[in-house]
Amino acid sequence: MTHAMLKGSNVPLKATTVRAVLRWTPGQGVPDVDASALLLGPDGRVRSDEDFVFYNQPRHPSGKVWRLGKKRGAEGLTDTIQTDLAGVEPGVGQILLVASADGATFDAVRALSILLYDAATDGDPIATFDIRPETGEETALICGELYRRGEGWKFRALGEGYSNGLKGLATDFGISVDESEEAAAGAVDPAPLPPTPSLSQPLPPEQPTAQVPQQPAYGYPNNLPTHGYAYPDGSFQLPPQGPQFIGR
Numbered sequence: 316m317t318h319a320m321l322k323g324s325n326v327p328l329k330a331t332t333v334r335a336v337l338r339w340t341p342g343q344g345v346p347d348v349d350a351s352a353l354l355l356g357p358d359g360r361v362r363s364d365e366d367f368v369f370y371n372q373p374r375h376p377s378g379k380v381w382r383l384g385k386k387r388g389a390e391g392l393t394d395t396i397q398t399d400l401a402g403v404e405p406g407v408g409q410i411l412l413v414a415s416a417d418g419a420t421f422d423a424v425r426a427l428s429i430l431l432y433d434a435a436t437d438g439d440p441i442a443t444f445d446i447r448p449e450t451g452e453e454t455a456l457i458c459g460e461l462y463r464r465g466e467g468w469k470f471r472a473l474g475e476g477y478s479n480g481l482k483g484l485a486t487d488f489g490i491s492v493d494e495s496e497e498a499a500a501g502a503v504d505p506a507p508l509p510p511t512p513s514l515s516q517p518l519p520p521e522q523p524t525a526q527v528p529q530q531p532a533y534g535y536p537n538n539l540p541t542h543g544y545a546y547p548d549g550s551f552q553l554p555p556q557g558p559q560f561i562g563r
Contacts, residue, residue: 320470322472324472328470335459345423348417351396361490379402422448429444429458
């Protein structure tokens with residue numbers, strides 16, 4: 316049975332691996348949306364910058380939380396985070412499921428919702444939550460959270476917004492964002508052009524994907540190449556958002 320969630324409500328989870336599917340309706344003037352996750356310790360903050368799974372760091376080092384990528388579905392575009400709840404490290408008590416809009420506010424995003432599935436089955440979602448931003452000026456949203464309760468896990472519907480984007484949200488939970496490059500860029504160009512919202516672009520036809528045990532369904536192998544935004548000196552730098560479509 317699918318639970319239609321209200322803001323603040325929760326549901327216990329029997330599934331050991333879940334897919335959190337962020338879904339919205341594309342169209343003219345609709346910004347692209349990205350799903351990400353923050354793994355929080357007992358103090359409600361990340362333990363390190365590696366606890367941030369997002370479009371340019373798509374797999375947690377533990378291999379238990381990862382992005383599956385964007386797809387076109389019958390009811391809209393989707394971006395998905397998958398979590399192996401049974402294997403999540405004991406030091407992680409919460410996993411925040413986040414949506415961010417690319418250079419725009421969520422009043423321009425139509426029919427935004429999050430659907431939680433048991434990744435081991437092809438059945439109906441465990442829970443659905445229609446997300447309605449409180450002001451429409453939000454540029455990042457905590458859509459829901461997976462959290463420990465006793466020996467198990469629960470899902471809570473949240474819909475909490477941030478007006479300072481994914482960077483502001485991540486900073487609130489302990490991610491170290493390096494401001495030095497932004498300051499230097501401002502010194503060279505004191506009047507940068509404002510960001511232009513990107514439009515959701517058509518996606519290539521969906522390709523059948525074989526399920527492979529112990530691997531993400533859409534192929535983030537364990538030997539991921541080092542991405543272009545690595546932070547060897549320990550200072551995290553958030554790259555510009557952009558569509559990360561399957562097949563590109």
